[in-house]
Amino acid sequence: MRPLVMYDLIFDSGQLAARVVFVGTRCSRDNLLRNYRTGSIHFVRSGRAEVLTGQGAPIRIEEPSLVFFPLGCPHWVRAMDDEGFDLVCAFTSYGEGFSQAISLSFPEVLVMPLARLDGIRQLLDAFFAEAASQAPGSRQLADRLCEVVLGYIARHALESGRCAAGALAGASxxxxxxxxxxxxxxxxxxxxxxxxxxxxxxxxxxxxxxxxxxxxxxxxxxxxxxxxxxxxxxxxxxxxxxxxxxxxxxxxxxxxxxxxxxxxxxxxxxxxx
The missing domain is CATH 1.10.10.60 (Homeodomain-like)
Known part of the structure; x- marks a missing residue:
């Protein structure tokens, strides 16, 4: 089976969407639980952070990483050091026809060092640059670039065995x-x-x-x-x-x-x- 079948099944109709909602530095005071109603992805670009969901031990982020919650989930990301950490956040959503596949496929939270996405380093750099830019159309471009990043995350999760069930696993x-x-x-x-x-x-x-x-x-x-x-x-x-x-x-x-x-x-x- 050719590798592109996974994309044929899940992403061929543009069913992934992302909207950048925060770009900046978070400090140790930013430690309040938020009940996110939609999926969210947090890019920790530098600094150390920990992710808490109110259940289980905190997830420690010691290197530049992304933290992906495919579905709405109460959580927060807070700094481990006084200087805080650089963060880009986006809300994610999916066409209703694919929600079942996404919810069955991904774990509740997926943490991935950005170094594992070195193959799309230029894409990530472009995404971060547009997210931080004030130029006309930059936010819309950042949203579209984030959607492409999501596609790569899905493929990486599938190839690394992180999708134990669902349409992504079924596609293999x-x-x-x-x-x-x-x-x-x-x-x-x-x-x-x-x-x-x-x-x-x-x-x-x-x-x-x-x-x-x-x-x-x-x-x-x-x-x-x-x-x-x-x-x-x-x-x-x-x-x-x-x-x-x-x-x-x-x-x-x-x-x-x-x-x-x-x-x-x-x-x-x-x-x-």
């Missing part, structure tokens, strides 16, 4: 990757377990067992969450519920509404507001 399994590709590209069609097993070239029972072991959930649940995630994207764009139902593979609006409420907790119209 040729048979499961074939089923994931079918879900990601043919979710509006009448996919079922037999069709997905055929894509994987496996018997139904063996496919279900293997999919759950690799991805961390059943193929039926993954397909359902993927469809509902895409539906949420469409609803945010004010596409009518009836139209959304058909676009994500439901021939019955009533069935779509029941499934949406079962996953999200609200009917689609109420969720969209």
């Amino acid at each position: 399994d040729p048979q499961i990757a074939a089923a994931l590709r079918a879900i990601h590209t043919r979710y509006p069609t009448a996919l079922d377990i037999d069709a997905l097993a055929a894509e994987a070239g496996m018997s139904r029972s063996r496919f279900v067992e293997r999919f759950r072991a690799v991805v961390g959930t059943s193929p039926h649940d993954y397909l359902t969450h993927y469809r509902i995630g895409v539906a949420q994207q469409l609803l945010r764009r004010r596409v009518p519920v009836k139209t959304v139902a058909g676009r994500v593979g439901y021939t019955s609006v009533a069935a779509f509404v029941r499934r949406f409420k079962g996953v999200v907790g609200l009917p689609p119209a109420a969720w969209a507001g």
Whole structure:
């Protein structure tokens, strides 16, 4: 299987987004827990810091590193020395259709020395320069560069074995990757377990067992969450519920509404507001 399949499955539709929210020096007084509602990535460029989540021992940062929380999580990053540390922070988000894959794939927190990303040193330098610049368009450029960095982080996490489950792990399994590709590209069609097993070239029972072991959930649940995630994207764009139902593979609006409420907790119209 060619290495680019992982990107084909996860990032080919521009489903990663980043927004730079802080550039500067943090000192020892900055030690308050924040309940982040979205994913976040902290680049410790110099100095020593520690990351606390309120659970377990602090994570000590002794060299320039990034700290990535893929999903919202209470945490804070504080200085270990009086002179503080240089920091660039960004909030991250994902297209709804990929949220299930991301949440299943990454550990709760990923710490990576920047030296391990030496292959994209020029990209990182450009990102940091644009994040700190006041020139017109610099912040937008920094956001786009950060999204590219996220792609490299995902690939590094996959290749280093940090993604024990989820679509990123499944992308390295040729048979499961074939089923994931079918879900990601043919979710509006009448996919079922037999069709997905055929894509994987496996018997139904063996496919279900293997999919759950690799991805961390059943193929039926993954397909359902993927469809509902895409539906949420469409609803945010004010596409009518009836139209959304058909676009994500439901021939019955009533069935779509029941499934949406079962996953999200609200009917689609109420969720969209």
